[in-house]
Amino acid sequence: QQVDNYRVRVMADRPARSAIDSLLTSNGLPATNALHNQWEQKTLLGRGSGCGRRHRPCAIVQRPTGDEAVRLEAAKRFALELSIQRALQKQSQHNQDQQMLNMRRAQAQLLLSRVYVGGIGSDANEEALRRAFMPFGPMRSLDVGWDPVQQRHKGFAFVEYDLPEAATLAIDSMNGVVLTGRTLRVSRPSNVPQPAQLVEDLVQQGGLQSTVYVCNVHLDLTESELRSVFEAFGPVKYCALVPDPKRPERHRGYGYIQYETNQAATDAMGSMNNFDLGGQLLRVGRAITNPTTLMPGLAAALANQPAKPAAATGTQAAEPGQPPPAQESAAANQQGAAADRQTAGTEQMLEAEPTVRGSEARQVLTQRLQRPSRVVTLRNLVGSASELDDQFQEDVTEECAKFGTVANLVVFAPETGGTVVVFVRFAEPAEAARAIEGLDGRYFGGRRVGADFYDEQLFESGNYTG
Incomplete structure (x- = not known):
């Protein structure tokens, strides 16, 4: 407590109190009992950190003045500046460590996204390889080793995906698969330690252990619907599901599911x-990439998603000044619903759980998705793109018009010299x-034609390799 120009520390030790009383009275100050009563009446007395500790030293310390006070304030400022500098250094070091960690993570993901494919048969072309490796995820590039002297590939290729998960699934699924009469050898490149x-x-x-x-x-x-199957x-x-940047209302055919x-x-x-x-055929594997880096709206949706209420055995009373639990739950639900409406592309993730789950959901969805398409593919009409002429498309359109109204017709001839495919949308x-x-099975110019359905969404999006 403060007494004039002195800070007095008084303990319960009787000899120390007697010495202090003598010192106080000789200086014209009231004894400790009088101070105690005075401070207690003014509600200035409380139990400090040293209350109850015995045999501690006690002293009367004079408040610093003049140069001593200036030096004390300078020391305090120096200590504060030093503390701030250390905090900034720690923050800077943390940012540098985080940047290095992100760089190492990005480098690791890039290395893990590449796949080596060996044992490719001479009859296999780039289109066949792309079609075989496309179901595992978005493909960034396909680099086929080419021999310029013999004008054919060298029997190996490198496939680079956008995601390391796709590369992992491709290795697990395609290693040992027979393509055009040869067994493929699919593995990581040799530069991946x-x-x-x-x-x-x-x-x-x-x-990502549960994703x-x-x-x-x-x-x-x-x-x-996909959630109902995996539940x-x-x-x-x-x-x-990762949205298509060109058509945000549609997804790209891949995504992530997190379990509890x-x-x-x-x-x-x-x-x-x-x-x-x-x-x-669904391809399901271990998640390696954080989904929030691919879908920025997902992090906001998860942050605003209302937490599931904990199970209670009785009614909980509200604390003073707080709304009842029922009102809190209603308010949380309203805030969560508002956040869902504001987050584009993630509304269905936070919807009410469907009533059909598991095997029943799989049966219902399979029946719904097996509806016929309006797009037909015609193969083996010509041997190569060099046989195409201006009359070819007109002849095919005239022949297909015998079965219905031809809304669109596309002749797809790969640049690498692969099979020419005709797409007809009725x-x-x-x-x-x-x-x-x-x-289907009819002969056209001495060739047996193959006809089959083709996915309308792939056709409308300009994907002719699906």
């Missing part, structure tokens, strides 16, 4: 990989079905 450890580090750093990567998803499937293995936190437990994710990967859903699915029945 310890790929298993790199994958494990990325998963641990991103906290799975799903690709080759039918373009007509929605997030809520057979456990509660799902979120299901997010690691075991549920493991069960989903073991059961749903290569599962036929709507005529397309006005109605029934017309496309009649065309397949009438043209």
